[in-house]
Amino acid sequence: MPTDTLPTPEQSPSAPSGELIRLEQVTKRFGDHTVLDRLDFSVDAGRHVTLIGPSGSGKTTILRLLMTLTKPDEGTITVAGRRLFPAPEKQVREVRKQIGMVFQQFNLFPNMSVLRNITEAPVTVLGMAKDEAEERARDLLELVGLADKRDARPTQLSGGQQQRVAIARALAMRPKVLLLDEVTSALDPELVAGVLDVLRDIARSTDITMLCVTHEMNFARDISDQVLMFDSGRVIESGPPEQIFGEPENDRTREFLSAVL
């Protein structure tokens, strides 16, 4: 599997070996509904962290804050030692380039070929030469098992294939952090395994820091170094997957897991 197009410690010499993401006292409200309540948490570089918890507990909101799709009401967010919030617009754009996201609904550009979907941002945002972007896109398509689909339009692909293109598109920006928001929820059950296999490969073969929101508990158990259990906008328990799934300490975690497993 070609991993040369993916970030390696050599290619990202500034990647810290310690903490990569830090949220401090982050509060997010929608109207009078407090979704995140003075949330503190951090993720070390290269770790694979999964957020689990009941629907509406604020998991997706955390990914959207990191992607700057929404802003906190209070608190600070830091990525690789630089402020993402609060920060001047120019700095936000710089810091934000280090973060890639894959959404539940693949959000591919329908009017562009698969290859162009992957090359568009590296060329327009990073200023990469078109030839180089295309070469990297071809390698990434091989990585996600879709080398033969580069000229197809998204509508000609299955949901699972579209999601694998979306993963390749996020990786094309060489992010330090990959945010995965319930990436298999919109897929027919028979297409889930192929997408999860690709993500397992990426987790195993790269040093990308992953932050996943998932309802696939087996996947969470497989790829995570750390699982954070959320409830009502706060982390109520965290630990390695063996502990959270095997010997949860918190009653809410136990109730949640017995309902979903």
Ligand SMILES: Nc1ncnc2c1ncn2[C@@H]1O[C@H](COP(=O)(O)OP(=O)(O)OP(=O)(O)O)[C@@H](O)[C@H]1O
């Ligand atoms: N743009 C918005 N406007 C108003 N309320 C919102 C908005 N986005 C999210 N919320 C509310 O914030 C709460 C947390 O939403 P979020 O999507 O983060 O939860 P979640 O834990 O990811 O849930 P799920 O597992 O169902 O995806 C929910 O009650 C949701 O309705």
